[in-house]
Amino acid sequence: MEAFPAEVAAAVREGPFEVAFDLAIRHRGLSLEALQRRMAGRGAQVSLATLSYWRRGRRHPEGHRSLHAVGVAEGCLGLPEETLTRLVARPRVRTAEPWPGGVSLASALGSEPTELAACDGIDLDGNSRLALASVRQRAVLGPDRTERSVRTELVVTSRADGVDRWVSFFRPQTGGGHRPVLRAAHCCRPGRVRRDAASELLACELRFDYPLRAGETYVFDFEFGYEGTPPETSYLQFGVRAPARQIVLQACFDPAAVPVRCYRYHRPRDGAADPAAREPELPVGPSLTSHIAVMDARPGVYGMVWEWD
Structure with missing residues (x-):
């Protein structure tokens, strides 16, 4: 595996997905347009808006097509297989503590x-x-x-x-x-x-x-x-x-x-x-x-x- 900066390595290891995705793009020095073209060349058609939402955590990849696209993005960004798709599969919500004195x-x-x-x-x-x-x-x-x-x-x-x-x-x-x-x-x-x-x-x-x-x-x-x-x-x-x-x-x-x-x-x-x-x-x-x-x-x-x- 290519040696990544500590910040990128920690993000792809621990997540969350949007942070790892963003840092990997920055590390490669790619624009979203450039990443979109690379992904399209490998058979994954994804809109710029969707890539932007994924990067900012506004949306989360769901469904077979989206997961396939994430796998293609891994290759375009020089990441090992399953690096990002593994993060997508993780539960995204951190449990909030229940309200004290709440009712059932x-x-x-x-x-x-x-x-x-x-x-x-x-x-x-x-x-x-x-x-x-x-x-x-x-x-x-x-x-x-x-x-x-x-x-x-x-x-x-x-x-x-x-x-x-x-x-x-x-x-x-x-x-x-x-x-x-x-x-x-x-x-x-x-x-x-x-x-x-x-x-x-x-x-x-x-x-x-x-x-x-x-x-x-x-x-x-x-x-x-x-x-x-x-x-x-x-x-x-x-x-x-x-x-x-x-x-x-x-x-x-x-x-x-x-x-x-x-x-x-x-x-x-x-x-x-x-x-x-x-x-x-x-x-x-x-x-x-x-x-x-x-x-x-x-x-x-x-x-x-x-x-x-």
Whole structure:
């Protein structure tokens, strides 16, 4: 093996991939255009944007074609086989320490452990690597009192390098064969999806446009709806396992179905909400909306509930 400078040798030995890739390119004195031409000459067609994203850690090579291209890049950069592909195969995310005083996932969702077992293959603790700066959730109710859509916008800060996804959990209020689906996603794309048929719990991975660095913020939003008839709904809630700077929940009612009363509630930590401890009524204004806004929210479940009759 060619003798590389200590900095390059350490990077290709220890990673991460983007650092090793960048230093190897610099050591060769190549521009990305020159590297792209060399790779194309060996049968690997990769865009300049992709090479730039790999070099800066904005994206990570995934899939057979990308891994083949990384192997070709090794040859173009004078690196031994598997030098970079070995780094690609390594887990990219350093585990962040759990939040002290946080609540369990089952508590935040109001779910049983058996329901979460249906989410096999999804990292159920992955969201703990993101700090919640802002949660804005808006539910639209129909004239028949049903939940037509729920849109959520999140602002997060990464607690570790390499975090590239959020797992969203969604479940109808009532049973009866309702099938929630992801209708839209912005600044993220759907990954693995899991369902628990009995509880109708839906878990959906939402993959970011690029991996985040520790301390980096990210904004994304998504919307859930239903295939077929939506369920009748009388509450909107969001559970957080760790502190959140801001939580805003808003329910938008149809003129043909306006609740007679609306309240807010909070279920702290692993305790159950006391129905008798409802806070004063929330107003439903001329715009036919009602909302709650919580600043510096502690772990637990925050919600609003309304009475139709």
